[in-house]
Amino acid sequence: MNSLLEVRLLSISPEYLKNIWTAARTCYSAQSPIEISDTETTEQEQLRLARHIINSGHHSVLEHCHMTFAVKNVSRTLLAQYSRHRIGISLSVQSQRYVTEQSGKNPEGIFDFVLPPSIEKSPEAKKMFLEAMESAQSYYDKLLALEMPKEDARFVLPGGAGTNFVTSLNLRSFLDIYKKRVLTKGAQWEIKELLDKMADILLEKEPWLKEFIDKD
Numbered sequence: 032m033n034s035l036l037e038v039r040l041l042s043i044s045p046e047y048l049k050n051i052w053t054a055a056r057t058c059y060s061a062q063s064p065i066e067i068s069d070t071e072t073t074e075q076e077q078l079r080l081a082r083h084i085i086n087s088g089h090h091s092v093l094e095h096c097h098m099t100f101a102v103k104n105v106s107r108t109l110l111a112q113y114s115r116h117r118i119g120i121s122l123s124v125q126s127q128r129y130v131t132e133q134s135g136k137n138p139e140g141i142f143d144f145v146l147p148p149s150i151e152k153s154p155e156a157k158k159m160f161l162e163a164m165e166s167a168q169s170y171y172d173k174l175l176a177l178e179m180p181k182e183d184a185r186f187v188l189p190g191g192a193g194t195n196f197v198t199s200l201n202l203r204s205f206l207d208i209y210k211k212r213v214l215t216k217g218a219q220w221e222i223k224e225l226l227d228k229m230a231d232i233l234l235e236k237e238p239w240l241k242e243f244i245d246k247d
Contacts, residue, residue, distance in 0.1 A: 036145075036221070037103040038228040040236075047096040047202065047237045048077040054092035055084050078239055085206075085243055093203035094119060100198050100229055106145035108190040109221045112212070119204030124196040128182040132192070134172050141168045143193030145221065163189065205233070206243060214245060 044050060052072065057064040084092060114122060132142040144164050150156045167187055174184035200208070212218045213226050230244050 036105055036224055036228070038225065038232065039101045039103075040232045041099040041101050041197070042097075043099070043233075043236055044095070044097045048074060048081055048239065050095045051081045051084060051092050052077040054095050055080055055089075058092075081239070082242075090203045090206070093206070094201040096202035098200055098202075098205065098229075098233060100200075100232070101195075102198060102225065103195050104143065104145070104193055105195070105225060106191050106221060107188075107194055109145075109219075109225065110194055110196065111190070112219065112222050113198070113208075113225070116204070116208045116211070119201045120208070121199040122196055123198075125194050127185040127188070127192075127194075128180075131175075131181055132168075132171055132185065132188060133175055134168055141165060142171070142188065144189070144191045145193060146191070148220065164191070167192075205229070209244060 049068070053064055053068045056062075056067045060067060062070075084090070110124060113120075134140045134142075137143065141164055146157070146160065150160050167189055170187045171184050174187065175181070209226050209230060212222045213230075227246070230246060234241055234244065234246075
């Protein structure tokens with residue numbers, strides 16, 4: 032079953048700008064962060080400091096701003112790419128060891144998978160791709176019928192097999208992975224789509240970040 036990628040925000044740190052401002056001021060002030068946090072300040076002042084911090088490359092204070100997303104209907108190929116970005120990123124992934132991909136799981140009789148747009152555009156390529164998915168499903172079912180454990184039967188499933196996960200990032204990590212997987216030439220379409228959806232959600236909550244997240 033070819034399903035559409037979905038992203039939902041589960042939680043986010045309140046007051047990104049206030050967190051950044053308090054952390055940055057703490058580094059250079061004789062005051063405690065509690066006193067700094069209690070200081071009256073405007074959003075414009077906080078933004079001015081945040082802009083200076085980001086543009087100067089002193090990104091450690093961005094790690095105090097967190098976000099957690101639920102991600103649905105992505106491929107194992109995307110998971111392999113995303114999980115390479117380990118610093119400041121947490122993952123909890125649907126397990127193929129415990130969740131069966133047996134043909135009776137879905138009404139269509141086949142495991143969830145992601146169909147690349149380039150293949151979908153070509154009738155010949157799409158036919159070949161779907162035949163490969165059906166073959167993998169058949170052999171997976173046969174291995175289970177031979178009482179092979181799910182964790183071993185999954186070895187016949189392709190990188191296009193679908194999965195779901197929860198991920199948490201801090202703002203520093205997000206800006207880094209966005210740059211490498213969206214703005215960098217050659218980044219693959221699926222992970223770009225995932226991060227663009229995350230960025231759209233983040234910008235709804237923190238619109239001031241638009242100047243640092245190139246959506247054009």
